[in-house]
Amino acid sequence: MDSSQLRTGSVRGGYLNSKAMIVGLALLTAGGVLGAWGIGISGTAMARNFRRWLNAQQQSASAFARQKTVPVKAASATSGSGLRKEMATSSATR
Secondary structure, three states: OOOOOOOOOEEOOEEOOHHHHHHHHHHHHHHHHHHHHHHHHHHHHHHHHHHHHHHHOOOOHHHHHHHHHHHHHHHHHHHHHHHHHHHHHHHHHO
């Protein structure tokens, strides 16, 4: 093949419409930018509202976190011991 036969962007039946490709990529880029802005604005609003709610609880963030993690730790400890008991009984019956 010589250089006249090699054409970039050629497809069977003609050439790609480069104008349509450029417009499509521009629309995708614009949509991505708008989506990123929306995520950023929504995330900021959610964080701000969470802070307001946390301040309305009249306790510090560390106290709030401690209050929420104590039941989780207790639940995980009991489910872990329950699981160990269940596995011990199931292995004894085998």
